[in-house]
Amino acid sequence: MAAIVALLWCTLFTFSASPLGYALSLNYYDQTCPQAESTITDAVKKAVINDNTVPSALLRMHFHDCFIRGCDASVLLNSVGKNTAEKDGPPNISLHAFHVIDNAKKEVEALCPGVVSCADILALAARDAVVLSGGPTWEVPKGRKDGRISKASETKQLPSPTFSISQLQQSFSQRGLSMEDLVALSGGHTLGFSHCSSFQNRIHNFNTTHDVDPSMHPSFAASLKSVCPAQNKAKNAGTTMDSSSTTFDTTYYKLLLQGKSLFSSDQALLTNTKTQGLVSKFASSHEAFTMAFVKSMIKMSSLTGGQEVRLDCRVVN
Incomplete structure (x- = not known):
């Protein structure tokens, strides 16, 4: 893996320079x-x-x-x-x-x-x-x-959790990131927790026809509604991003294919042929996902633009 990563770096980013x-x-x-x-x-x-x-x-x-x-x-x-x-x-x-x-x-x-x-x-x-x-x-x-x-x-x-595939594509392409980068970096949703506000739009008053997003698995939607009622008052109410939320794995993609993703922006990955194919690929191959994730992380983290080395990270020099 290390050799592959080194090769990715040498091939793609040796001359990665900022606008400065x-x-x-x-x-x-x-x-x-x-x-x-x-x-x-x-x-x-x-x-x-x-x-x-x-x-x-x-x-x-x-x-x-x-x-x-x-x-x-x-x-x-x-x-x-x-x-x-x-x-x-x-x-x-x-x-x-x-x-x-x-x-x-x-x-x-x-x-x-x-x-x-x-x-x-x-x-x-x-x-x-x-x-x-x-x-x-x-x-x-x-x-x-x-x-x-x-x-x-x-x-x-x-990028907002309510974004459509076209909005996501535009946001990523403005930063020189591809559709593959979008799907690979979305895999970061394998870790962490989300508050109700980020997915409330999918489980209450989704549209004029449906209260709940019909692309969402019914039992999953029901479990989210119990945690996040329509008049939710609990400040920290929410749920984990996937069922193994402290382990970096492919569970996010597997659940996405089952209609058990949290965000509209996650579900949006299934509305485009290319991104849907990548979701399926990453769900079935841990190696394919990790290689793509590493490549996309190096690419994203090479977007530079600062001017100094701060002595305190919270204040400018």
Whole structure:
């Protein structure tokens, strides 16, 4: 697997450069901070021992970071004065585990002050999150810089759980990501938890004809309605993304084919011949899924755009 991943990197991303003209490389910190990766991995491992929701949180955080201004750690910045930052935008209110990045940054700063960007720490932590959940490993290209701008208003650019296939395709293609990337990265939904608000549209007043989305398996819809009643008042009500929500596997795709996916955007993958074929392929082959996921993660995490190496991940220098 490692050899395949290295080949993917060499073939596709050796010259991956940001609009600002800097390239990423696998050995970026070999001379300046050789212990950076192992230090970050240790920080993630410690956090996971205490909280098994950390991996899904870190993976989601990295995705939400990369889709706004590239992977520049702008999602980590705190709101200041009149500026409301990304982390306080509606799609990001439920993000958590920021402390894991803070702890990793603190330990890396003690080793190599001012060298390792918060954006690289988040990209490496997301990889570690997948590995610690039983998923594949890969060499992460490094050399990202941290951004100085973070606006909650820009979080509306994130793909919504209610998106159709055409909306998803447009969102991903604007970032140079293909339909295969879309289906592979959707596999990240194998980890984590969703609040009722993200799938409420499918189980109550779906349309003028149906109360519940007819593409949803009836018993699955009934179980969701019991957790998320129409007048739900429980703030943290919701359900796990799949039945093995702390294990990185192909369960998400298998359930999707059974009409047991949570989001409209998940179900949308079955409304297009190409994406439906990929869902079936990944459901039946763990190897095909993990290879595609690694390739797409490297591609997505190579969307760069920052300007500095922050000394504190929550504030600009």
